[in-house]
Amino acid sequence: MNAAYGASSDVFAVMVKTPEGACSAYDTIMKVDALEWELRQLPGVETTATLAGLNRRVLMGLNEANPRWYELVKNQDMLNTITAGAPRGLYNDSCSLLTMYVFLKDHKADTLSRVVTHVEAFAAANDTKDVKFLMAAGSAGIEAATNIVVKQAWRIMLYLVYGVVAVLCFITFRSWKAVLVAMLPLVVTSMLAEALMVGLGMGVKVATLPVIALGVGIGVDYALYILSVTLARMREGLPLTEAYYRALLFTGKVVMLTGFTLAIAVATWVFSPIKFQADMGLLLAFMFLWNMVGALILLPALANFMMGGRKAEPAAVPAGEPTAA
Numbered sequence: 001m002n003a004a005y006g007a008s009s010d011v012f013a014v015m016v017k018t019p020e021g022a023c024s025a026y027d028t029i030m031k032v033d034a035l036e037w038e039l040r041q042l043p044g045v046e047t048t049a050t051l052a053g054l055n056r057r058v059l060m061g062l063n064e065a066n067p068r069w070y071e072l073v074k075n076q077d078m079l080n081t082i083t084a085g086a087p088r089g090l091y092n093d094s095c096s097l098l099t100m101y102v103f104l105k106d107h108k109a110d111t112l113s114r115v116v117t118h119v120e121a122f123a124a125a126n127d128t129k130d131v132k133f134l135m136a137a138g139s140a141g142i143e144a145a146t147n148i149v150v151k152q153a154w155r156i157m158l159y160l161v162y163g164v165v166a167v168l169c170f171i172t173f174r175s176w177k178a179v180l181v182a183m184l185p186l187v188v189t190s191m192l193a194e195a196l197m198v199g200l201g202m203g204v205k206v207a208t209l210p211v212i213a214l215g216v217g218i219g220v221d222y223a224l225y226i227l228s229v230t231l232a233r234m235r236e237g238l239p240l241t242e243a244y245y246r247a248l249l250f251t252g253k254v255v256m257l258t259g260f261t262l263a264i265a266v267a268t269w270v271f272s273p274i275k276f277q278a279d280m281g282l283l284l285a286f287m288f289l290w291n292m293v294g295a296l297i298l299l300p301a302l303a304n305f306m307m308g309g310r311k312a313e314p315a316a317v318p319a320g321e322p323t324a325a
Contacts, residue, residue, distance in 0.1 A: 008046050008103040012115055013138035016098035019130050023095040024083035026074055028131050029055060032098060033072060035122050035133070039102055042118060044111035049101040051083060051090045058082045104140050109203050112144040150205055158190065161213050165220050172224070173231065181302045182223040185294030186216050193287050202279050211283060219291035222259065225251040226295050230303065244300045252296060259292030 014035070018028055033052035039045050056070050059082070063069040072079075083091065091098050104111055116135065123133035136144055162183065169179045193215055194204075202208060226247050233243035266288070269281025 008105060010104040010107045010140040010143075011138035012102040012104055012112070012136055012140035012144065014100040014102065014119055014136060015134040016100065017132045017134055018096055018098065020094050020096040022130070023091045023098050024051070024076075024079045026072070026076055026079060028098070029072055029079060031126050031131065031133075032100060035119070035126075036100060038118065038122065039100075039115065042114055044105045044108075044114060046103045046105055048103065049090070051086055051098055054086050054090065055079060055082050058085075099137070101138065102140075107140050107143045109147055112140060112147060115140075116144050116148075146206060147203075150209055154204055154209060157209065157213060158216075161216050162186070165216065169220070169224075173227070177306045178227060178231065181299060181306055182220065182227055184302055185223060185291070185298045186219045188298065189215055189219055189287060189290050189294060192290060193283060196283060196286055200279060200282065202283070207276060208280070208283075211280060211287075214284070215287035215291065218262070218288060219294065222255050222291050222295035223299055225255050226299055227303070230300070240300070240304055244303075248296070255292055255295055259288055263288040263292075 016023075016028065016032055018025065022028065029052045032050050033056075036048045036050050036052055040048055052072065055072055059071065059073060059078070060066065060069045083095070089099065102115060104115070119133060119135055127133060135141060165186070166179055166183055169182050170176065173179065173182075190212060193212060197204070197208070204212075226244075229247035229250050230240070230243045233246045234240060238246065263285040266281045267285040269277050269284075272278045272281065
């Protein structure tokens, strides 16, 4: 019974603001009826509930269920009579606010965005000084508002995180090439993490947004460990190949140990019965491992490409000591 007739729990509520006592005005009801019909045609919308739809059903019921009466008659007294007996959830006590309930198939970002875009376009074309279509209430309405805020904060967060990391790297290395060498693996990791989220069907929301920043913070640590030692050895006169080898012997082992330890630890979350924790375990394990791979493999490749494998001038040979042939 519930599967066949139960309404969805994902409710998107559109509020229609009117002058006090004018929520049942014919023109207002007609606009609500038009929006209700349009929303029912959208993919992901299961059904709707409004005062306009109730008026149609009651008018037909008062006339022996004749389908010819399934219409909104232009009789204000009749509309007022039906409204007086309507459930109070469809309008408020002062009759200055109508509520349109839109029951959605799910609360995925595409479904919510589709409804929000359509309601915004309808409101822009039909809002007047007295009647305004406002969004949104209900569980799905709150989700939609959250998604909009998260989408706005998503790129801003990435720009701020990468900007701060770039400034600190430049202060440390005093070289824009070294900054790019350290930053590019992090950018690749962020892009691959977002691709993985799409593949897993994970949306960017309040809970997942900090995870992307966490991946950048962990990744830059790996890059700093490898790059700082590599540059120090290059300043001593070693070529990039030898300097990178020395960095692997010194900090490379620590980077590998840290990366594998963190990845294995969070990978155990995959077996959690909580879907969010399982998804986060998989995503974090991927980011920890890929940041490690980027620091150990991609970083020296970029250094060789951008810094040319150059080495500093060798130190002067003390007098009396033989020189290499």
